[in-house]
Each structure stands twice: as structure tokens, then as C-alpha cells.
Amino acid sequence: MFPTRQAARRLALQSSRRWSHSVAPSPRLNPVTEKDLAYFSSILQPSSILSTLSPSKLPASELDPYNTDWIGRYKGTSTTVLRPRTTQEVSEIVKYCNEKRIGVVPQGGNTGLVGGSVPTGSGEVVVNLGNMSNVRHFDAVSGILVADAGCVLQSLTDYIAPQNHIMPVDLGAKGSCQIGGNVATNAGGLRLMRYGSLHGTVLGLEVVLPDGTILDLLSTLRKDNTGYDLKQLFIGxxxxxGIITGVSILTPPAPQASNNVILALPSFECVLPLFKTAKRQLSEIMSAFEYIDRTAYDLAVKHGQGRALNDEDVEGAACFVLIETSGGKREHDEEKLNELLETLMTADKPIINTGVMSQTPAQFASMWALREGVTEAVSKEGKAYKYDISVPLSSFKDVVDVTRERLREKGLLGPKAVKHVIGYGHVGDGNLHLNVVADAYTPEIEAALEPFVYELVAKYKGSISAEHGVGVMKTHALHYSKSNTAIEMMKRIKQVFDPNGIMNPGKVLP
Ligand SMILES: Cc1cc2nc3c(=O)[nH]c(=O)nc-3n(C[C@H](O)[C@H](O)[C@H](O)COP(=O)(O)OP(=O)(O)OC[C@H]3O[C@@H](n4cnc5c(N)ncnc54)[C@H](O)[C@@H]3O)c2cc1C
Structure with missing residues (x-):
């Protein structure tokens, strides 16, 4: 379990000024009844059912963790959560729900940041995959792992580590998120720059379709050119x-040596020259290039994420960059990294103030925690409006500054409204996390931010969702990144798979 997630969620639930979205119930779908619950009891073990309906009659608070999203912005009112143990059980649940026109919300670790994993208020049943957590097979020669969709990412990482392999995806929520959730969101994360997206590393999937059919696409082949690659439709x-129940994924060999360094920069203008220089000098061993602006760094430190750098290393820093290298030989990699630092420190026009290189595994982890912990720190600081966007690298700072200025003009900047506007993210992938941290979610702040931010992104020809997905948060903004024709094709694909619209209603499509 992600250590402080429950605490963050508690804080969210306690907020008396909660302002959460809810979507009008779909007239075509029916809420779960006691009769439906009796059916679920006939196919599932009692411990797989959580319900506020008779005869279970649990207090609604027991279902809060399943009804409330990670950032505490969306809260559904589902009466029933099912935690099946097998693909067959998932199939029987979904088949029944399709016949009875009951909405189904697939749920993994519930760490999604766009409200996709919680019900939107139409009485759906939540199908949580947490009880499906077995590794089915691992081949240490090919590195191909086949696992239940409910396996937590960290546990898979731990499972293959003794065989000298790593997962191709890594993110701050690894202690809670599940591989099925990662695939369903096409999660990017910290290793995308090196290992590419899940569209490349996922080799096969097992999926329960909305009518209960089990679609076995669980290939372990790296090459298979036999017509349409259906699995790609379920990735993202x-x-x-449908509900992903099994995943086959190619895991890379563990690097023999990993290093990281945090560089303090005098201004944002230095980030691009630094990226260029680092790419040239580190070439094949550079595995991450992450950006943290000064406010994001200060928040991470304030909320105890990683160990703060020394005062003299932070003084005068406008922003920070974390570079990770992963290679085959420690001496070779260290030599390259030291050469890079020397180039940077001795340049005529210095592009960094200082650099701190990790010396021990504990320091390595602590430096990563400063970057990975920003999301957690933000959730402790207040209510976050999160914009996970792709824009040209050169515009990262402009986007943050222009958004801050907009809020200032609207009189919304201050301790009782918006406390911080910050930027951090995966520079190597052109992905900026623009976070507006407020005292509470309010319609005024949202009106100031939207569609303003989306129009800004469109101006840069960017994407309104680089890696977190659309969920319920961005359905209305999909047209900023997709043409009408593309949205129409998406709707037709949805119609083919899910003509009754039971599967995760209210998500992704406008
Ligand atoms: C601290 C923190 C850091 C994060 N960092 C990153 C990051 O760097 N990069 C990134 O991309 N994301 C990041 N995220 C977002 C989130 O962790 C990812 O989207 C993750 O992949 C979600 O996995 P999950 O199991 O928690 O899925 P959930 O949150 O439970 O679900 C997410 C979506 O997937 C669907 N879903 C879940 N499981 C299944 C399944 N088995 N079959 C079909 N659909 C399913 C849900 O219906 C929902 O729409 C971060 C989140 C946190 C809290």
C-alpha cells in the first residue's frame, strides 16, 4: 500500500467545503438492487462482496475508499463493490450486468488522477481487481511476464528483481496501482523515455468484454502480424x-549500474541546453530526465518527500533537473556522468549552479523521492487541479506563468484561493504536469482554468492528456486534442464492443 495514500484520502473526505463533480444518472442503466446482490452472492465468495444493501448492510463509509478517487475530487455513490478472484467470475458478473443493464466500473488500485476509476453516480457496480493478484508465468530468458491484472506494480517489480529484470513502467503510485490499471490508462511514468510506451511492451491481454465473453489475446509472441492488433484498443x-484480467508484458534486463544526479539551474532557459548536452554526452545510458520547478521542489521538501539538498545547493536555483543513467558498467557510466558535470560546470556560460550525485542506494532512492513525491506533496498541500499535458519543451515555463497570471487577473491567487501554480514532469517525453493547488475545489477556480488551459494547449498544438487519460475529468475537452472524425470513430468502436453502454459509463467519450 502506498504509505500515505489513506491519510491523503481521509483529508479529502473530511473537507467540509468539498466540491465534487457528479454526472447525471444514465436513464438507460439500472442501479444494483437486493435481487442483483442475491445473484452476485450465488456466484462469488461472501468475502468478495461489499455492499450497503441487504443482507450485507455495510455502512456507506466502508465503501468510501472505492467510491472516492485518489485526489478526492470525485465521489460516487455505488452501493456495491465486487472483488472477483478469477476471470470466470469477472465474466459471470459482467454478463449478468449486461443483461440487467447495470453499469460496471472496473477498478484497479484507484490511483488514477482523472476520476476514471470511481462511479459517476448512476448506481454502477464497482468491480475491483485486487483479489486477482497471481503471477501466471515468468520466463527469465525472454523476460516475458504473464500476470493477473490485479497484481500491484511494486509486487511485480519485486517478483522479477531476483531474476535480474525490471518492469518497463515505473511511477510514483507503484505501491498501489495495478498492472491492469497501468495498461488500461496506458500509464507513461518515469521509464518511458528508455523503454517506450505500454503500446510497445504489452505483448498480450486477456479481456472480459461487456457481454461477458472472455477474449483471449494473451500472446507471448514478440512478432505477430496476423491482422488487426486488437489488444491495442484496450491499452488506454x-x-x-472491457475488463482486463491478464497481461503479458516484456520486461527488460535490469541495468547493471544506475546513477542519478540532481542539478540546480539558475533559470528555466537553461533546461533545453542542458537536455541537449546531456543527450549528446550520456547518449545510450540516459534513462530519465525529469524537471521540477522551484515551488514543486519546496513542496516536496515541506511534505517530507526525500531528503532536502543542502542549502548551498539550492540557493539561487529557479528549478531542478533529475537525470538518471542506467547502463551496463558502473565505471563507464560514472565516467560519462562526471564528464557531463565537468562540461556543465566549466562552460563559458554556466547552465547549472550545482549538481549533487547520489553516492549510495539510499541517496539514489531519496533523490528520486524528491521528484516522485511531488504528486503526494501536492495532495497534502491542498486541492489540486491537475493538467497533464504535452506541449513543446520550450513552452513549459510559459504555460505555468501564463496560467498563474490568469488566476492573478481573476483575483484568485492567495492563501484562501489558489496557493500555488507549479510545473514538473517528464521533460524527456515533452510531458508537463501543470498543477494548480487551491484551498478547495470551487466553480470559480474551475471557470478561470477551463477552457483557458485547454485553449492554451491547443495553441501549442499539444495534448490535453499526455499520460493520465481522459476519465471523467476531460471528456468535455477531448475535442481539443482529437478531431470530430476521430471522436466519431471512437464512438463507433465503443458501440461495437459495448452497445448497451454498461462499461465505465460517463468516461472518456463526451
Ligand atoms: C503519486 C502518483 C503518481 C503517479 N504518477 C504517474 C505517472 O508518472 N505516470 C502516469 O501515467 N500516471 C501516474 N499516476 C496516475 C495513476 O497511478 C496511473 O494512471 C495508474 O496506471 C492507474 O492504475 P490503477 O491500478 O490505480 O488504476 P485505477 O486508478 O483503479 O483505474 C484507472 C482507470 O483504468 C481503469 N481500469 C483499472 N483497472 C482496470 C482493468 N483491470 N481493466 C480495465 N480497466 C481498468 C479504470 O476504470 C479507470 O478508468 C500517478 C498517480 C499517483 C497517485
Whole structure:
């Protein structure tokens, strides 16, 4: 379990000034009844059912963790959560729900940041995959891992580590998120720059379709050119086309040596020259290039994420960059990294103030925690409006500054409204996390930010969702990144798989 997630969620639930979205119930779908619950009891073990209906009659608070999203912005009112143990059980649940027109919300670790994993208020049943957590097979020669969709990412990492392999995806929520959730969101994370997206590393999937059919696409082949590659449709579909129950994924060999360094920069203008220089000098061993602006760094430190750098290393820093290298030989990699630092320190026009290189595994982890912990720190600081966007690298700072200025003009900047506007993210992938941290979620702040931010992104020809997905948060903004024709094709695909619209209603499509 992600250590402080429950605490963050508690804080969210306690907020008396909660302002959460809810979507009008779909007239076509029916809420779960006691009769439906009796059916679920006939196919599942008692411990797999949580319900506020008779005869279970649990207090609603027991279902809060399943009804409330990680950032505490969306809260559904589902009465029933099912935690099946097998693909067959998932199939029987979904088949029944399709016949009875009951909405189904697939749920993994519930760490999604766009409200996709919680019900939107139409009485759906939540199908949580947490009880499906077995590794089915691992081949240490090919590195191909086949696992239940409910396996937590960290546990898979731990499972293959003794065989000298790593997962191709890594993110701050690894202690809670599940591989099925990662695939359903096409999660990017910290290793995308090196290992590419899940569209490349996922080799096969097992999926329960909305009519209960089990679609076995669980290939372990790296090459298979036999017509349409159906699995790709479920990668990033956010549970709107079916429930992923099994995943086959190619895991890379563990690097023999990993290093990281945090560089303090005098201004944002230095980030691009630094990226260029680092790419040239480190070439094949550079595995991450992450950006943290000064406010994001200060928040991470304030909320105890990683160990703060020394005062003299931070003084005068406008922003920070974390570079990770992963290679085959420690001496070779260290030599390259030291050469890079020397180039940077002795340049005529210095592009860094200082650099701190990790010396021990504990320091390595602590430096990563400063970057990975920003999301957690933000959730402790207040209510976050999160914009996970792709824009040209050169515009990262402009986007943050222009958004801050907009809020200032609207009189919304201050301790009782918006406390911080910050930027951090995966520079190597052109992905900026623009976070507006407020005292509470309010319609005034949202009106100031939207569609303003989306129009800004469109101006830069960027994407309104680089890696977190669309969920319920961005359905209305999809047209900023997709043409009408593309959205129409998406709707037709949805219609083919899910004609009754039971699968994750209200998500992804406008
Ligand atoms: C601290 C923190 C850091 C994060 N860092 C990153 C990051 O760097 N990069 C990134 O991309 N994301 C990041 N995220 C977002 C989130 O962790 C990812 O989206 C993750 O992949 C979600 O996995 P999950 O199991 O928690 O899925 P959930 O949150 O439970 O679900 C997410 C979506 O997938 C669907 N879904 C879940 N499981 C299944 C399934 N088995 N079959 C079909 N649909 C399913 C849900 O219906 C929902 O629409 C971060 C989140 C946190 C809290």
C-alpha cells in the first residue's frame, strides 16, 4: 500500500467545503438492487462482496475508499463493490450486468488522477481487481511476464528483481496501482523515455468484454502480424471497452549500474541546453530526465518527500533537473556522468549552479523521492487541479506563468484561493504536469482554468492528456486534442464492443 495514500484520502473526505463533480444518472442503466446482490452472492465468495444493501448492510463509509478517487475530487455513490478472484467470475458478473443493464466500473488500485476509476453516480457496480493478484508465468530468458491484472506494480517489480529484470513502467503510485490499471490508462511514468510506451511492451491481454465473453489475446509472441492488433484498443481505453484480467508484458534486463544526479539551474532557459548536452554526452545510458520547478521542489521538501539538498545547493536555483543513467558498467557510466558535470560546470556560460550525485542506494532512492513525491506533496498541500499535458519543451515555463497570471487577473491567487501554480514532469517525453493547488475545489477556480488551459494547449498544438487519460475529468475537452472524425470513430468502436453502454459509463467519450 502506498504509505500515505489513506491519510491523503481521509483529508479529502473530511473537507467540509468539498466540491465534487457528479454526472447525471444514465436513464438507460439500472442501479444494483437486493435481487442483483442475491445473484452476485450465488456466484462469488461472501468475502468478495461489499455492499450497503441487504443482507450485507455495510455502512456507506466502508465503501468510501472505492467510491472516492485518489485526489478526492470525485465521489460516487455505488452501493456495491465486487472483488472477483478469477476471470470466470469477472465474466459471470459482467454478463449478468449486461443483461440487467447495470453499469460496471472496473477498478484497479484507484490511483488514477482523472476520476476514471470511481462511479459517476448512476448506481454502477464497482468491480475491483485486487483479489486477482497471481503471477501466471515468468520466463527469465525472454523476460516475458504473464500476470493477473490485479497484481500491484511494486509486487511485480519485486517478483522479477531476483531474476535480474525490471518492469518497463515505473511511477510514483507503484505501491498501489495495478498492472491492469497501468495498461488500461496506458500509464507513461518515469521509464518511458528508455523503454517506450505500454503500446510497445504489452505483448498480450486477456479481456472480459461487456457481454461477458472472455477474449483471449494473451500472446507471448514478440512478432505477430496476423491482422488487426486488437489488444491495442484496450491499452488506454480506461475500462470503457472491457475488463482486463491478464497481461503479458516484456520486461527488460535490469541495468547493471544506475546513477542519478540532481542539478540546480539558475533559470528555466537553461533546461533545453542542458537536455541537449546531456543527450549528446550520456547518449545510450540516459534513462530519465525529469524537471521540477522551484515551488514543486519546496513542496516536496515541506511534505517530507526525500531528503532536502543542502542549502548551498539550492540557493539561487529557479528549478531542478533529475537525470538518471542506467547502463551496463558502473565505471563507464560514472565516467560519462562526471564528464557531463565537468562540461556543465566549466562552460563559458554556466547552465547549472550545482549538481549533487547520489553516492549510495539510499541517496539514489531519496533523490528520486524528491521528484516522485511531488504528486503526494501536492495532495497534502491542498486541492489540486491537475493538467497533464504535452506541449513543446520550450513552452513549459510559459504555460505555468501564463496560467498563474490568469488566476492573478481573476483575483484568485492567495492563501484562501489558489496557493500555488507549479510545473514538473517528464521533460524527456515533452510531458508537463501543470498543477494548480487551491484551498478547495470551487466553480470559480474551475471557470478561470477551463477552457483557458485547454485553449492554451491547443495553441501549442499539444495534448490535453499526455499520460493520465481522459476519465471523467476531460471528456468535455477531448475535442481539443482529437478531431470530430476521430471522436466519431471512437464512438463507433465503443458501440461495437459495448452497445448497451454498461462499461465505465460517463468516461472518456463526451
Ligand atoms: C503519486 C502518483 C503518481 C503517479 N504518477 C504517474 C505517472 O508518472 N505516470 C502516469 O501515467 N500516471 C501516474 N499516476 C496516475 C495513476 O497511478 C496511473 O494512471 C495508474 O496506471 C492507474 O492504475 P490503477 O491500478 O490505480 O488504476 P485505477 O486508478 O483503479 O483505474 C484507472 C482507470 O483504468 C481503469 N481500469 C483499472 N483497472 C482496470 C482493468 N483491470 N481493466 C480495465 N480497466 C481498468 C479504470 O476504470 C479507470 O478508468 C500517478 C498517480 C499517483 C497517485
Amino acid at each position: 481505453a480506461e475500462g470503457t471497452l
